[in-house]
Amino acid sequence: MARTRSHLKDLTEYAAVRTAVTLMHCFDVRSNLATAAGVGSLFCRLHSRHYRRAIEHIADAFPDWSHKQCERVAMRSIENMFRIFMVDSMVMPRLITRSTWPQYLRVGNLKDAMDHFIRDEPAVFITGHCGNWELLGYALAVLDYPLYALARPIDNPLLNDWLLGVREARGMRIITKWGAIPVLQKVLRTKGRAGFIADQDAGEQGLFVPFFGRLASSYKAIGLLALRYNVPVMGGFARRIGDRFEYELSTLDVIRPEDWADQPDPLFYITARYTHAIEKAIRQAPDQYLWAYRRWKSRPRHERTGRPMPSRLIAKLESLPWLTPQDVATIVDRSNQAARQQIR
Template sequence: MRHRNAIFPNTKRHLKKLRYFFETALIESTAWLLPRLPRSFILGLSRSFGTIAYLADTRGRKTALDNLRCAFGDRYTLAERKRIARGSYQIFARTFLDLFWSARLTAETWQQFFTLHLPKLEDEEQARQTGAVWVTPHFGNFELVSMVWGFRGFKFTVVAQDFKNPTITNVFKRLREHSGHDVIPQENAMLKLMKALKRQGHAGLLTDLNIEPGKASAAIQCFGLWTCVPTLHVELAKRLGLSIMTGVCRPLPDGKYEVHIYEAIKPGPDEDTRELTQRVWNHFEKAIREHPECWLWMYKHWRYRPVGELSAPHPDYPYYSNLSNALIDMIPPDLRPQDSVPPNCAAAP
């Protein structure tokens, strides 16, 4: 028995190494091949991969359709929600493939593929001088918009989650640092971001992650539904006296992109964090309402809800949401839904 137990761990290690080898070979081959393919082929591949993922990902498709139902009510028919959800998969596939294709971009050629809309050039110039916190949601191509700003002389410090396979982590790190950025792991990320920003650097953050209610989060209204999102971008700006630069990158049918930068928000140290987080989100929600297929609808944006029975989903929230007293406590009393449960009622954390 001891002999058999000694063999199994070795077998698992060998299988893990073998899996990592094939994963690495596939990713490296993709990184070599895609920049050499015609742009039209990349777009066709994105549509095909996105459609296949939409059809194959039963759970994600269910989440996307229910998210759309809760966000828009009866504005869209079921057929229209399916079209939007499929488009969301296709745009996410394009974002993924374009990250590999982006090795073809340089400081001299990126302008061929991007149109920038900068309403106040003085805001950007101020950010260039002092540093800033740049934020966007999982909308359109959130990868390439960061890369473009690197080519324009804004070197971001970007937080990215590591893969289990460290070689794949290195590949994605190389791709994301192509225009001069510094990609860091999540461990001790806030300290590293603060150090970079104190040196007149720039931080690039995604702000629409749904996280557990706690100290590093805020309750905001997203499509009229309460959700809990990170406040790191607001806290960094408040502590260091920097501006929050908001914007989105929308993919166009011809393979190009359109970037819109919104207002530069410079919060005071005593301003309310929740209200500032809501103000940032409002810009993004407007863009999503105009182009709903560009958002990541298969993601669980409303894991926690402040209303409904303990054992059953609430009709206004997606099927996967869980009642959370912690979320209720984070909502200002004058804004709490009328059917919120009492704070002393046992519920999901």
């Protein structure tokens, strides 16, 4: 009986989503984007917990901003999320094709990445929950540079299968998280491209690197794959232009094997640098980042146990060339403050 109720629930959700998408096709894209933003604004009022969390994260990342600025960016951030899922993801297969993509996509500083793609060499490609992370891999596939992207399957199998078809319509291949590493290893061995959304909390076993002045848990797999197969890590960004379905594609950073060859801890260096690249993208368009996500949820062991930051971790921070001594001091001080709060 439980299985029947579960199936009925899945079927009901699927029918509701498909009906909503069909209705939205009756209107132009600009109107649908405005509607999606309105739904996002309503969501902020009905689910204020997510809205408040977004405001807190923004205020923490931009301490010089006023509360009004933080509120405005938090609202815009959630509106952007609804635009992506309600509109952008649905119209991509229709609007972004090999003949029509120049109408909607601007090519920014993609030279380094494109040179690599043209040579048909393997790489690990990363982006964050900023701009339109769904569009980035899709656009590369349309440009005839498909990649294998890691993604968590949706719990509803009917919705999952349908959205999988949408995502893979132009050649991108989606790999579910469960058991994905062997597949990605094969992709890189055969000179393919592996894609990650790389700003998700990796839990207490992740690698803690700087992100907006605080330590954040990041996945080791990206750096480990780059090290094992000696391939570059490329950061990309699809930034929305205005409130339209129009984007600029750009390269955030290209981390090459020679860049980490002389580093004291190559894995830490790669992970910290790609995380820094994502931070740079967010600073370009802070209202397009998913601030409601709990990016700093997991904490390093020394904070959880109420101890000061270990000297070896401080040394690793000091080895990162983009951090100033003041940056390092701020990260250490904030981490030690968090540790002291654990023992009160």
